Amino acid sequence: MSKLKSVFHCTECGHESVKWIGCCPGCSTWNSFTEKKIAVATTKQSFTQYINPEKTGTPILLRDILSSEKPRMLSGIDEWDRVVGGGIIPGSFIVITGDPGVGKSTLLLQVAEGLAQNHVIQYFSSEESLTQVKQRAIRLNVTSENIFFSDEAGLEAIVEHIKRQKPDVVILDSIQNCFLLSQPQAFPGTVAQLREAAFFLMRVAKEQEISIIITGHITKDGQMAGPKLLEHMVDAVFYLQGEDRWQTRILRSQKNRFGTINEIGFFEMEEKGLVPVSNINQQLLDQTSESPGSALVCTIEGTRPLLLELQALTVESKFGMPQRVVTGVDSKTVVLIAAILEKYLHIPFSRQDIFFKVSGGVKMKDAGSDMGIALALLSSYFQKPLPLHSLALGELTLTGQLKSSTHMKTRMKEAEKFGIKQLLVADTVASNSDVKKYGFKNVYQLLSLFPEQESEQAQPSKRVQP
Ligand code: TYD
Ligand code: MG
Numbered sequence: 001m002s003k004l005k006s007v008f009h010c011t012e013c014g015h016e017s018v019k020w021i022g023c024c025p026g027c028s029t030w031n032s033f034t035e036k037k038i039a040v041a042t043t044k045q046s047f048t049q050y051i052n053p054e055k056t057g058t059p060i061l062l063r064d065i066l067s068s069e070k071p072r073m074l075s076g077i078d079e080w081d082r083v084v085g086g087g088i089i090p091g092s093f094i095v096i097t098g099d100p101g102v103g104k105s106t107l108l109l110q111v112a113e114g115l116a117q118n119h120v121i122q123y124f125s126s127e128e129s130l131t132q133v134k135q136r137a138i139r140l141n142v143t144s145e146n147i148f149f150s151d152e153a154g155l156e157a158i159v160e161h162i163k164r165q166k167p168d169v170v171i172l173d174s175i176q177n178c179f180l181l182s183q184p185q186a187f188p189g190t191v192a193q194l195r196e197a198a199f200f201l202m203r204v205a206k207e208q209e210i211s212i213i214i215t216g217h218i219t220k221d222g223q224m225a226g227p228k229l230l231e232h233m234v235d236a237v238f239y240l241q242g243e244d245r246w247q248t249r250i251l252r253s254q255k256n257r258f259g260t261i262n263e264i265g266f267f268e269m270e271e272k273g274l275v276p277v278s279n280i281n282q283q284l285l286d287q288t289s290e291s292p293g294s295a296l297v298c299t300i301e302g303t304r305p306l307l308l309e310l311q312a313l314t315v316e317s318k319f320g321m322p323q324r325v326v327t328g329v330d331s332k333t334v335v336l337i338a339a340i341l342e343k344y345l346h347i348p349f350s351r352q353d354i355f356f357k358v359s360g361g362v363k364m365k366d367a368g369s370d371m372g373i374a375l376a377l378l379s380s381y382f383q384k385p386l387p388l389h390s391l392a393l394g395e396l397t398l399t400g401q402l403k404s405s406t407h408m409k410t411r412m413k414e415a416e417k418f419g420i421k422q423l424l425v426a427d428t429v430a431s432n433s434d435v436k437k438y439g440f441k442n443v444y445q446l447l448s449l450f451p452e453q454e455s456e457q458a459q460p461s462k463r464v465q466p
Helices: 078-083 104-115 130-139 155-165 191-208 280-286 333-345 365-383 406-416 442-450 451-457
Strands: 002-010 033-041 093-098 123-127 147-150 169-173 210-215 234-245 248-256 266-272 273-276 294-300 304-316 323-324 352-358 388-391 422-427 436-440
Touching: 078 104, 078 248, 078 266, 078 273, 093 104, 093 191, 104 130, 104 169, 104 406, 123 130, 123 155, 123 304, 130 147, 130 191, 147 155, 155 169, 155 191, 169 323, 191 210, 273 365, 280 304, 294 365, 304 365, 304 406, 323 333, 333 365, 333 442, 352 365, 365 388, 365 422, 365 442, 406 422, 436 442
Parallel strands: 093 210, 093 234, 123 147, 123 169, 169 210, 294 388, 323 352, 388 422, 422 436
Antiparallel strands: 002 033, 234 248, 248 266, 266 273, 294 304, 304 352
16 A cells, blocks of 8 residues: 655755745745655555566576677767767767857767768757758758758657657757756756756667767856756766867766766867867977976876876965966865975975966876976976976875876877887886886985076975985
8 A cells, every 4th residue: 555645846946845845945946846745655565566567577697688789889080989988879878068159069960970971860959940050060061861950849749759760869959948848837957857858868768779969058057957967867978178269179078888987089179160189199299388387297088198288387476375376187286296395395385376287278187197297396496497308207195205107008108109208207117118217216306307406405404305
């Protein structure tokens, strides 16, 4: 037996409560709570009635599960295919997100054209009219006969079209503009509606084995629900980020059930859409300055080694509270490394303003760049460049020791490929290549790269050798 119980939930954000509340604690909306009766199972109840005799779902052995693994769908756009984990898996549910205007619709239309060489695509543009889509398609030279467009925004109708035509891939741009007729009271884009819509689409993707790619905006406004909410529901989340000044767009996998996370792909926004940049390391290297404050590192983002220039500027602070302006890397890492250098080398970073950035607009997540950060700071402080064509690799401990980082072989191979002549690494690292190796045991030994300053500043009695 089951009995009925009352629950109240907010029509705006879905917040649930056992009693009626005037102002929702979740989204601060007034008068948004409605009552719903739900059946609650009692503990003595038997659930035999819920078992479908045709599809019992009795647990079976791994060897009895049929695995008709379908091949991944490739678009031919290398940077996209690699970031999604080597092509799209049939039946996957993917979300692409990014600031408005960063190029999500452009990228998806190009991906659709690529996929349409071998697959059937349905493209629902709930955000733009078909005329606007056509104009973009002309600009991007999209000519495939395998893409079917619609500006339908009602989700029930969209699902019906999907079930009828059974395409291989569905693109929905954007989920925030879609609405559910079954929930007329909720405004498109609100959390409750977004969650419902995503769940609805996920079921279609899994049941029909159709890949669904949706786009969502990141908004700071509380009224529009952000795609963060969808993260746990979907198979993969990709962020398209851009630094307008560079015209570079970076596609990063934030979550991917079928591939590596933090994998990144580079594109450049041009007249005719996004152009993949496959030789990004050469481009990044061409822009390096090799002047004081600059250090080259090799980070591993996903499976890809990237050669990045770190730039530091340290100047004596004019205020009591020195500034730390850091972009591209966690500011706490830079502050921590400055503190380690101050502790063991007695360099007064706590009285210096520190400005720090990473070239190419990349947001670095890898810990193997500690050595590069330390050397960039020292190089700026002493106003002396690091050795020509050198690359810094390694992690720093809180006790001031240098350690080798993960994936050392991959990083060193990449460095060699791009003509790096010298490696600045922990002394435990074995180098069997032609690249010259400078090994350091601890931060104190890093000072040997700045000889004049070392003799001028050296006060061995004061300095603690770690
Ligand atoms: P869009 O894909 O509409 O961004 P989103 O869907 O993320 O909101 O692209 C937006 C910008 O890209 C727009 O400012 C114009 C520019 N753009 C180009 O520079 N070249 C092109 O070929 C296209 C289609 C767009
Ligand atoms: Mg768009």
